[in-house]
Structure formats: C-alpha cells, structure tokens
Amino acid sequence: MAQPNQTAHCLYLRTKSAYFRTASGERIFDESSTACYTCLKTLRPLGPDGMPADAQACHGRERGCFEEDR
C-alpha cells in the first residue's frame, strides 16, 4: 500500500485500505489507482449528491454531503 493520507475523510467513505488502520488508529486512504470507493450512505460508488465518491472528493466540508468522521 502507498503512504497513507491521514487527513479527515467523510464518515461514509469506504475503500479496502480504509478498513485497516495505521498504528496510531487512523483509517488508511492510500488513494491508489486500484482503490474502489463506496459511499456507505448510498451503498454505491457515488455520494448522495449523485457524484463519484473518492478520497479526494469526499475530503473536507466543501462537498455538501460531507459528514465528519466521529
């Protein structure tokens, strides 16, 4: 896996690497070209706004459907 990006991603964003955590407990979003993303809210690879879910788009409050990871 590539180096993890440990900044805040949406509570609902899922990808294989993010099911693992770093030694300090962060979800791992490696932004690999093989990463398959899913939004847990829609159960699809797209968010509630109908646009694709991925580590870049589902990061930060700019996206209206973003929800902070608790």
Add this chain to the structure above:
Amino acid sequence: MSRRVTLNLGFEGHLQPVTVVIPDDEPTPWQWGERFEIVGKPTPRVDGALKATGAARYTYDISLPGMLYGAILRSPYPHARIKSVDLSRARRLSGVRAAIRMDDTVARFAGQEVAAVAAIDYETALDALRLIKVEYEELPFVVDLDMAMMPGAVSVFENGSNVQRPTVNEHGDIKRGLAAAAAVHEAVYATPVQTHVSLEVHGSVAEWDGDELTVWSSSQGIFTVRDDLAVYFSLPHNKVRVITEYLGGGFGSKFGAKPETVIAARLAREARAPVKVMLTREGEHLATGNRPDSLQKVRLGADRGGKLTAIELVQHGSGGIGAGSGSAGPFLSLYHSPNLRTEETNVFMNTGPSSPMRAPGWPQGCFALELAMDELARKLSLDRLEFRRLNNSNPVRALEFDIGAKLFGWKEKSAAPKSSGPFKRGIGVASAAWHALGVSGPQAQVIAYRDGRVQVVIGTQDIGTGTRTILAMVAAEELGVELARIECQIGDTGYPFSVPSGGSMTTPSTTPAVRQACAHLKEKLLRLAAPVLGAEPSDLEARGGTIRVRFDPSRKMSFEDVCRRIPGDSLSAEGERVPNYEGYRKDQAGCQFAEVEVDTELGIVRVLKVVAVHDAGQIIDPLTARSQVNGGVLMGVGYALFETRRMDPQLGIMVNPTMDDYKLVGPLDVPEIDVRFVEVANGFNNTGVMGFGEPAHVATAAAIGCAVYDAIGVPVRSLPMTPDRVLAAMETKA
C-alpha cells in the same frame, strides 16, 4: 519498554544479522533455522472433516426460528431515472412481511438494487417482486470502454466526463530512455472484466432484538461489517454483532456491509423477524464487484545488452460506475529501468461497480508487461528468462528464477524443436510481487483449562485459506503441545478484534497476536510448574507436550499435569499484534513458468504445466500454503483462457451472468502444478510470516500468454485467449 534482539534476516546464502527493537512483552521472533515441532510440517486442516461432511456452518446454512426469506428487485436498465416505486401490491400478497425500496433516484447499471421484499418463503418473495411496480425513464447508456472514452459519450454521472483524472508515476526521462534503446517494442494489450465467482454467494441473515442487531454474514471482515452497520443504522458498535463461522470465498468482494446485508437488516427491522438474503448467481455477477478491464498501451526500450532503458504504460480501464481500474503495479516494481512512466485512467461506464479482486490491478498489468517483455526479447534475440534476469529488481526472485528454471526444464524445453504437426507447444515465464507484511491491531486471547484443553479466541475469519489450522499450529508450537489440544474460536465480533481477511493480511496479522498471547500464557504455566520441578520459571521450556527443565529435560511434567494445578477453572492470557519491526524487504518475490499446447487448427489452448516459485516468509503449514498457490494458479488459468463478462451493447446488460455461460476452469483444464517456496527471513513480526494469497495469482495468466506466444510465434494480446482470438492472431502471422 522495549528490548533489542538480533535476527538473521535474508534468505539462503544472503543472511545478515540485523538488530531490531521489539516491545518487552513480545516473544523473541522465530529465527532463521529455528527447529520447530509443528510449524512448517504439512498439516491437514483441523476443520477439513467438518467441511467435507457438511457440518461446517456457512451463512447459507443459517436458519433461525421464524426466519423470513428476502429477494431483491434489480434494475433491468443500464441507465434509467427511477420515477416511482410502488410496493403496495407486493405488500398485500399473502406471506409477505416487509417491502422496502432503495433510496436511489437513478439506476446506473443493469442489476442495481431497486427494491426488496421479505416473505415466509423464497418463492413467495419472488412472486412479490413481480408485483412491485417501478416507473423508469430510460436514459442513454454506455457499456463499452472505447465508446465511454469518446468525445461526446453518454455521461454516467450528470455533467461529468467518464474519463477520470489520470494517476501518473514517473522517474527519469522516458523520451531519452526510448531514444537510447537499441530496440523498442510498442503494442496495446487488453484484459477483460473478471468476476469473483465465490462458491458461496454474498448474503446475510439479520435479526433484531430491540435495538441490538445480530448479522450472520458471508463476509471476509466481520468487524468491518459490524462497523459499517453501526454507522449505517446510527448504532453504538456494541449493539451490533456479526458472525461468520465459515465463508465460501470472497477474493476481495466481501469487505464491508454491502447492499444485500443492509437490505437484510432493513427488512428484518420492518418485519420484526429475522431475514435471510442470499444472492442469486446472477445477482452475484451483476452487482457484487469485479476485476476491471483494461486497455494498456505499452512501450519498452532496451539496449543491445538487454538492459531496459524505458518502461512506459498508458492505461485505461473501467470499474463500471466505480473506480480502481489501475494496473501499473507490475510496471513500477518487477523490473528496473532508469526511465519509467505510467499513466492510469479510470473510465466510468454503465456497468456494475468494481471491487477489490485478488491482487487488484496486478494480473492485468503483469499480462501486458510480461508479454511485451517477450516481444522485446525476441527483437533483441535474447533468451526470455535471461532478459528478465538482467532487469530483475529483487534478489530473492533471482534465486527463484534459478529454482524454477531447473524444476521446469527451461533450458531443455527452450532447445526442443517445435512440432511440425498441428499441436504446438510453448513455454513462458513471468514475475510476481506483492507486499503483505500484515498490520497491527489484532488481539487474541488464549485459555488453558484444567483438563488440558487450550482455546484460541480471536475475531478473525477464515476466507477459506485454513485460518483455524494456522492459528492452532502457532499456538501448539508456542505452548509445546500437540495440535489436537488446541481449539480455535473465530468468526464472531464478540471475540477480540481482528482485521479483515484481505490484502493477504490474515496470517501475518493474526499469528503474531496469537503467538504473543500463547507466550504470555506459557509464562503463567511455567510459574505453576516451577515449584514442582524445583527450578526457576526462566529455566523451563514447553516442548513435546511437557514443561521441562531446559538443561535437564528428564525433569518434566506433562502439560495436562501442569493444567491440573490451575487454581480455578482456567488460566488465560492476551496478546496483540504490535506494529511491524524494521525487517529485510517489504516486497515479496515470485515467478511462474507455464507450458502450453495449442491446437493450431481449432485455436484451443491447453495449459500442461505450471511451476510456481514464491517466497512467503515463514511457511506455517506447507499444505494450506500450497493450496493457496494452487488456487491462485487455477484462477489465473481461468483469467487467461476463459473468463470474461460479456455485455450486450444494444441492451446494456450482461449476457453471461450464470455459471453455465460465464466460463470457468473445469477439472479437465487443471494443469500439473508444481509449487516451491523459498524461505525468506523477513523479520517484520514474531512469526516471520508474510501472506501470499495474492502473489500466487499475479503471474499465471502472463506466463500462459507468453507460452502461447512461444507456441504459435505470434502474440495474442487480448485476454481471454479464446480459440477465435488464437486463430485470428495466427492469421495475422500468415
């Protein structure tokens, strides 16, 4: 608190002492050349009889009192607006207990879940599906990679391009590298969409008790399903329990709470009864994920001596409405070149979303790179194996090339004259790599009972690779007892945490936690035995079913006698998987050799033999290890010759979503498979284990592709290498 230990790391002939820092309560890592009593010896699966007799309980087997059966209505259209969903007639059908619709307003692929019902039996549920009235507004769609990339193509997502931003990796100067080459090869390679085809389909049984949810799930990550369900239903994590006693495969597609699991839980909540939703094989093919396809434009350059001067990949692939089609992994790591550039672009189309599949991206990339390597080797008049040796990036693989070539008879087969008849034989070789070091996080509990039984408890799951056997062997080794004394409890989130079984992470992540727990338990048992044996605990060891004085093994107690001195009913200890130490190499090497026979009149390819040479750190059980390689090779044969998702471009639907029409490897297609392991002391954890479920699959299709090229003298650059493609390739030669 930590301590320093010196480990001999590397592999035969290349060992070097390395000092690593490990936590104080971590057992001293198993060393190169360690004398084991159980580990490393071929051991049949401890649950083999349960599986063979049908006593092992899979999710499919779960049946609860009052359980209802769920069924899912799927979109027949590849792209449509869902204007309304009327469940009223379905709800009124006798025997129907719940009906729900999904939240989507647009269906983006044929097979997308639209609604679901739960009824007293599956047939009633199917009847109810027919009564659901859905008003669709059909929309334009695209299900072909080339068409999805065209300017003006139908957009899968509103107002967005189907072609995503590329991922670029580069070093050196690719133009300079190509200019410096004595020979350049350029070609486009294509690989198909492959589906996972797990023997057990996706599915779950969900049961609510007030606000507590229990789910039996065909999952490769019980804790990830638990966490997903907790988030989805806004529940505290301790209100969700997930159980996977046995699992009929997943290959990457069963990580979290997928739609069918959420559907089962929603239906169960509405019906106030447990609900079982197991997918049909068609649903499995359409909606649970796949390996994306690829079009890979490859340019390689090499100097006269055979050293690569340039590696370039421009790749497009589609994960349907999902992402993740990259294939550059092998280009970035198998062979060294001073100039390298890869560009990977995912393209959306109206087909089911991709999901991780056994070494995501690697079999695709390996096929393109390795066949291109062969084509360039031919231009340079170099032996193909020698060409790879010259550019190989991993010293372990260099040894594996030697072992494999000898075992396979590369030199002899290369020198053998080609048949003048219609059946042509050919040979090929391809490299594999992976990075399965394992991760921290898993915890284990080990309990010794007064009657001498030992229980290992850990919330992992067996994806089918023999997890119970592996963990029992590690525990038996550490405690110095026979394997039959160990019972493994896994597959329940009520047990200590573990990570999902994916990324070849299970064995390297779980065995160190179990071993640490056993080491802690052993300390307690030694303290019980010490006064009886008149020795200090530090002078005792556990071996051969006894606890004995290390320098006088005649002074000993049987393990059972020690357990009888447990003051209560049992004695337990915990262990955890600590973060990886600084080890030897973070990559794992491998290579595979293949021999094929091609019927040049009919275009039929038969794979005769595969020699697979892999390293995996410390092998715990050579039998289950070999079984994983066999599985990886067979999946690779299917990928090379048979498997492909076929889409109807007019209707936008998959036309082969059944086991009849989606061609898989059958018994008569199985080649002779010879597996060899190269023991590598990697030193990342206390058992020295690395995973290899995935690297075993990386090189197979590539090696077969190279062998077919050798047999017929012309490359078949598209997978699967079906008879029509083989014959078409031969026509181009003619």
